[in-house]
Amino acid sequence: MLNVPTWTTDRVELLKNHFEAGLTCREIAASIGVSRNAVIGKLARLQLTRGPARAEPRPTKAARERSRKSIPRLQYKILQAVYENAEPLPEVAITSERRCSLFELSNQRCRWPIGTPGAEDFCFCGDTPVEGMPYCTGHTRLAYRPGSRQRVARAY
DNA sequence: CCCTGATTCGC
DNA sequence: GCGAATCAGG
Numbered sequence: 001m002l003n004v005p006t007w008t009t010d011r012v013e014l015l016k017n018h019f020e021a022g023l024t025c026r027e028i029a030a031s032i033g034v035s036r037n038a039v040i041g042k043l044a045r046l047q048l049t050r051g052p053a054r055a056e057p058r059p060t061k062a063a064r065e066r067s068r069k070s071i072p073r074l075q076y077k078i079l080q081a082v083y084e085n086a087e088p089l090p091e092v093a094i095t096s097e098r099r100c101s102l103f104e105l106s107n108q109r110c111r112w113p114i115g116t117p118g119a120e121d122f123c124f125c126g127d128t129p130v131e132g133m134p135y136c137t138g139h140t141r142l143a144y145r146p147g148s149r150q151r152v153a154r155a156y
Numbered sequence: 157c158c159c160t161g162a163t164t165c166g167c
Numbered sequence: 168g169c170g171a172a173t174c175a176g177g
Contacts, residue, residue: 006169025161034170040161041170050161058163058174 006034007042015039019048081130094138100126110136112143 007015011032018028025043029036043049058064100109101123110125111134127136135143 024159026159036161037170037172039170040163041168044162045168061164061173064174 006038012042012046015042016046016048019043094125094136094142096125096127096136098126098128099123110134110139112136112139 011034014032015028018031023031025039026036029039032039094112096110098109099114104126105111105124108128110127110129112125113122114125115122125136125139127139129135130137130140133140
């Protein structure tokens with residue numbers, strides 16, 4: 001493969017002329033025989049734009065990654081910690097001394113529902129939650145069972 | 157959904 | 168420098 005430079009002088013000339021003529025980037029790209037992104041990229045490097053640049057520069061990819069992934073990462077860490085001392089889940093119900101009503105729920109009460117909604121004895125676990133989680137340790141392990149998602153997905 | 161131009165960043 | 172991936176906006 002010969003290494004033909006993409007942006008030869010005449011191609012750049014074509015690019016500029018087509019741009020002046022008001023062709024869209026896609027049309028310019030088709031005319032020259034390159035991708036639309038190539039045209040857009042080259043125009044950007046030539047400082048050629050049609051409208052005023054956007055006021056707010058995009059946050060860096062790193063920043064976007066951070067804000068997008070930080071919460072899932074954190075929760076993954078928490079779950080890791082919950083499963084750190086992994087024993088088989090007990091078959092017996094997880095009991096709580098602190099059962100509470102819907103209105104007594106808070107960030108400091110396990111939100112695991114117990115019983116049938118609407119029933120007289122319906123309530124919530126109410127125990128102290130794992131930090132950053134909506135459930136206590138036992139119910140966190142019940143709620144996030146490894147592999148359960150896949151099994152459920154296949155069932156549908 | 158389709159499209160557009162603009163920006164970032166790994167190559 | 169290049170352009171794919173990704174973005175915001177229409």
